[in-house]
Amino acid sequence: MSEPSKPQRVIPIQPLYAAEPKVYPRSVQGLFQRWRWVFVWLTQLVFYGLCWLPWNGRQAVLFDLDARRFYVFDFVLWPQDTIYLAVLLVLSALALFLFTTVAGRLWCGYTCPQTVYTEIFLWIERKVEGDRPKRIKLDAAPWSAGKLATKGTKHLLWFLVSLWTGFTFVGYFTPIRELAQAVLALSPGGWETFWILFYAGATYGNAGFMREQMCKYICPYAQFQFVMFDPDTLIVAYDEKRGEPRGGRSKKTDAGGKGLGDCIDCSICVQVCPTGIDIRDGLQLECIGCAACIDACDQVMDKMDYPRGLIRYSTENAVKQQFARAAILRRTVRPRVLVYSAVFLLLLGATAWSLATRVPLKVDVQRDRAALATETADGAIENTFRLQLINASEQSRTYRIGVAGLDGIHLAQPVEVRVAAAAAASATAQVRVEPGSAASGPHPVRFTVSDAADPSVTVSEEAKFWIP
Ligand code: SF4
Ligand code: SF4
Structure with a gap:
């Protein structure tokens, strides 16, 4: 008699990458949105403009790899000055620890190149395709000449911005005026062409397609910065005590009488979020601290005649214990902040002194x-x-x-x-x-x-x- 065959164990296959629904951030107006644009302008004026600034008869900032010389305004740095590069890296790390401990992800929300370029690309997308509902509709529509023209225009504009960004980037490593002449004459060198296209491709891919996926899965800073957080770190927080129980209602509804909190469950805060999360679920790794949900919710609160700040910049402790702003500020001064500040200032002072007294x-x-x-x-x-x-x-x-x-x-x-x-x-x-x-x-x-x-x-x- 043959033995009964053993039942086969089926191992479920787990995909390494789970496709996620595309995020269509809705446009938002408000104080923090204006600040975000201030930083877009500031960072881009510096990035696109600095390489054109003349200084002592040459480019003010030029990392001349061929000649193995870095020009930074009055300083000419040689390979022997690598110590300054090492110090710069240590200073940046310390500044990052300090800044993240105090202010959380403000860097991510306002000045990180990923955020800034996504903001620029989204602006182009909205101008060409319209706001969130129109973009969703356009993507769902079958291909037609109109859709092709709209998408083509968007991609062309993205491509031009990317190309200019790649050109500017390379202009920090090879004199940009010479590079411009070479590009106009269609004769840039091999490596210049490669890096212009590479950097343009990275900008196009990251800001046009990867967007929030970069912050969620690729950026190392996003992954480890939560280690630097403590309950007094600034975060974007939803005031659960005030907002819950959430529920839809009209402006005239007596929310107190119905036992409702201030959240009207309109989901606008989710629709404006560039990473597509719901801040009402609590602090999440995906939250880049951009405050788009604060602006959106404040507008909703204004319409409902409720006080602003249901979602606000606050700290975990402050939301739990309902601290006033003065108490939040007071708690900024804490031992790890003092230690980071002292080490940072000491090293910064020593570097400044060393640079000022440096013999050329x-x-x-x-x-x-x-x-x-x-x-x-x-x-x-x-x-x-x-x-x-x-x-x-x-x-x-x-x-x-x-x-x-x-x-x-x-x-x-x-x-x-x-x-x-x-x-x-x-x-x-x-x-x-x-x-x-x-x-x-x-x-x-x-x-x-x-x-x-x-x-x-x-x-x-x-x-x-x-x-x-
Ligand atoms: S925008 Fe404000 S009111 Fe609307 S769902 Fe978000 S938290 Fe609730
Ligand atoms: S939850 Fe709010 S602050 Fe966080 S990423 Fe989304 S919109 Fe920005």
Whole structure:
């Protein structure tokens, strides 16, 4: 008799990506929407404009990768200045911790490039296709010449904005005026073309299609910033005590008599949300703190003659314990905020001091490796050194080289080197001492390189003088 076959276990297949309904954010007016546009203008004026700003006869901000030089207004930074980049990263991280602990996701809601470009693309979308109901209807409609023309216009405008954004981005890495001429002559270089198209494609894809998905699934900052939240962090909050039980009604309804809260369940706050969530479900990872729902709900409250602020910027503690604004502000000062602020200000001050007192000259001294030491015709001991000088200023300079550190140490002949603005040059220095001026072996000596016209530009560098 054959054994009964075992029942097969069916393992349900879980897709890695669950398709979500498309979000059609409805347009909204109000205080925070105006602030969002202020930040769109500010950030975009800086981004699109700064690369065209001339400074000292060149571009004010240029990260010239070819020449391995970064120009930031008066500063010319070389690869040797990578320390400033490291400090900048640490400062940004500290600022992020501090800002997020105090103000939650204000960065995401107002200045993050993803938000800003989505806002611009949505504006174009609304101008071409109309507000939410029209866009939903258009998407549901079958393809026709009219739909094709409307969609085509939108995509063309998106594409132009994206292309301009890609061009501007590359203009921070290659002089933008030269790039513009090359593009107009249809002859930009290979890598310029690649990065313009790459950045344009990223803008087009992120702001046109990915939108809230970037914030929900891809942005690392969104994923870890909740670790920095505490109950006194600023959030967009729905006042559940005041709003519930929710329910539809007319303006004349006696809500108190019917036991209703202030939320009329109109769902406008959900319709304006760029990430498509319902803030009434509580604080969620998807909430970028943009306050569109605050503006929308305030308008509803105005129409109903209810006080504004059913949805408002507040803190978890403040909503639970109904704190007044003064109490919320007072609770901003708490130990972790003080620690972040102190470390941030200390590091910022040290960096500012270091930049302000930075000498625009870098010197590297290497001893000639061919011979440790030689004896000259008159019996002196000679070591040969090679000095690499970087003039990090924007004027050409003549440098004089001196040496000290051993009895009677001197240069065989004076060395003067002219180095062009923001350029490097090398010089050879033959250094001599009389025999017997020190024991045999290596001895520390100090080279001094000074601008002949401006002694405040002086740099000292140690080297070893070898006595056989
Ligand atoms: S907009 Fe205000 S009243 Fe309308 S559903 Fe949202 S919270 Fe309720
Ligand atoms: S819930 Fe409100 S604040 Fe959060 S993303 Fe949506 S609209 Fe913006």
